[in-house]
Amino acid sequence: MRAYSYSRYSSEMQRQGGSIDRQQTLARNWCEEHNVELAEAFADEAVSGFHGDNLATGALSMFIARVKTGEIERGSYLLLENLDRLTRLSAWEASGLLQDLVKLGIVVITLRPEMRFDHTSDALDLLKAILHMDNAHKESARKSELGEREWAKRFARARENKHHIGNRVSNWLTLVRPDGRYYVNEHAFAVGRIFELCLQGLGSTAISQALNAEGYRTFNKGKRWGTTAVLSILQNRAAIGELAPKDGGEPIQGYFTPVVDVATFDAAQAKITERRTGKITKQSAEFNIWQKLVYCGVCGSRMHIIQRTKFRYLTCANRRYGQCEGAKNVRLDESEDVFLLMLRELHALHFVLPDPKRISQELTAAEGRLQAEQKKHAVWVRKVEDHPEVEAYHDLVVKGNAQVKAMKSEVERLTMELAGSSDKLTLAETRTKIDMADVDTRRRANAFLHRLGVRVYIADGYLVLQRDEARAMFAVDKNRVGCLGLEGKPGEIPDLDAANSIAKGVKTLLAKSGGGFVYRGDLTTPNGRGTRRNTSQRDIG
Structure with a gap:
């Protein structure tokens, strides 16, 4: 056990x-x-x-x-x-x-x-x-009550004459005595960089990766920045010099030295809110990667997952209630293969694949730590040789052996990961690189496509829209997946007949030897069907 x-x-x-x-x-x-x-x-x-x-x-x-x-x-x-x-x-x-x-x-x-x-x-x-x-x-409870009384006194003094509240403030601030004023320290550079990256459109994950790559020190013993720390800083009004007392009273403006101005802080909050509109919070172990992305090409309603005997399918929500006669079910495993290809077509694979630059930087740092540990270990080995009677030296050698072994494993892991990352992958290679069974990976990919404004309408094929533009048509025929890039003008979205006609053209090309220029790969699990033809007419946009 x-x-x-x-x-x-x-x-x-x-x-x-x-x-x-x-x-x-x-x-x-x-x-x-x-x-x-x-x-x-x-x-x-x-x-x-x-x-x-x-x-x-x-x-x-x-x-x-x-x-x-x-x-x-x-x-x-x-x-x-x-x-x-x-x-x-x-x-x-x-x-x-x-x-x-x-x-x-x-x-x-x-x-x-x-x-x-x-x-x-x-x-x-x-x-x-x-x-x-x-x-x-x-x-x-006793300690909490005593603490609340003490903090109430400190906040009262702070409101009265901006008296300091002690050292328990944000990490980029340092209390200097005896004048009792707070000054920004070296961590303020990281705070400024976090807001800068946020306004460039990066999310908390990308910001933490950038901070780690650029070598910014964390505010504690942790070796790496994480998303929680980044979000905490972005939402901390101490960054604009404001003290928010925990007793529920009004904030105290101009209490700290600001790191960013109010306009920058407000813009960052707007960015956070904007990104949250595409964030998926469902915690299911079987996260629906198509959630809020896929729609019926016949009636325009959302599609949901249903179980039918052996397989699961995407089905039109209206069809379940007899209100959409032309819609057909689509095998979920087929659709997830199309999803991977869609990530590649939209140049979004980098979001779920390892970043070569980041891995290279991590590998360099790991190699440096390994060399330093090996040198330290060699010193203790010499100490043992000179003083074999000292047991403490033997313990340090054993501990050093374990640390060197662990660091070598980390270097080997990063080396293999770096060798395996590439932007030019076949569908089969993409499947091996992206763990579609991983809940976090599925959630990230789904949320990223939401932020890109992607919608997919399924009829005879998969029509991919990005905001108000038609980007691509995917179709499946005899277990082969094809894709045709579309270059429509903004607002020009094919209706059902036009979309089905495009899908039919893709399937015709797939039927040729080698699949023509539209061929993208074979289904993971052959089903011999692909998407089905529909007869009703309705505008997809």
Whole structure:
């Protein structure tokens, strides 16, 4: 059976300590002692257990989601330093969470003190857990109340004479004593760059990748920028010099030194809102890659997924209710092959394929870290040779061996990834590069096409529109996929007859030897049918 560790600490003030390392070391020691494989370590850094943030959006929520989907097997161990790390909610809510985990088949192990909770636990075990979690909740509530009183005093002074509120402010600000004023530090350059990239149209993922590639230091011990940090900065009004008190009072203008002006900040918020219109939030393990993109070419209604015996299909929503007679079902696996080809036709493959430039930069950095670690390791080897009686030197050599091995694996992985990335891929090669079973990949690709303004109308073929222009026609014939690029003027969208006529032309070319210039590849799963002919007439636009 496999084990998973969960570690957590609550506040930014604890970030400089070794809390996560200590908790994970305890978990590793337990696994070694009990001969259990430690499959993965989950951690929430600076995430509240008192307010349940870790259960709502943190690593704990991801663990539970993976248990529910079956990715993490029943009977697996969840290792905690103590029940405080799991949650500091009220005893009623906390005990419910513990019981829910056990009902999902998880064996919960606490290491300090060592306790076990599973389907064999009795009432006494549950009572011990409730008492422990109740004490933890009451302690957190007491600290929270004291903290609220202290912060209320600080905010009152800040409103009265702009007195400083202490060091717990945004990372690009530094409190300078004794004058008690805040000044921007070197991190302000990263903040400015984040807003600059946002206004260029980049999303949080692309911005974090750019920051990592350009070498901007993170604000904490983390080695890489992530999307959460980027979004947090973009939405933090301290960037325009504003203090937003946590007591619910009016913001204090001009309290900090601004990094960007108000116009830039407002423009960034508009960009974030604009991108969210295409964001898909469904968390299903089988994410519909066509969601809100595909429409019936006959009646114009949206198409949805249905199950028919062995296969799944895209079907017209109106047809399900007898209101669209001309529509036909389309095999979902066929449509997903067309989807991949559509990404390539719209020059959007880069969004889901590895970026060669980024990989090259990561490889260079990894090689540098490996060389540095090898030099350090060589020093400890010489120390052992000179002083074999010192046990600490032997331990450092063993630790160094492990680090060098891990870094070599990282260099090898990046080297292979770099060698495998290309913008010129066949459909078969594209399938091997893009993991269509990965939920995040499917969600990203779908959201990206939304932002491009893509719509697809299915009749005899797949008519691809981008905003108000017809871009391409895909058609399937005898398990072969063809594509014809369209260069219509804005607003000139083919009606149903015209679209079917174009699709028929693509199929005629596909029937020729080699498939002509329209051939793009063969279906993953042959079905011998392709899209069907429809007879009704209606404007597709």
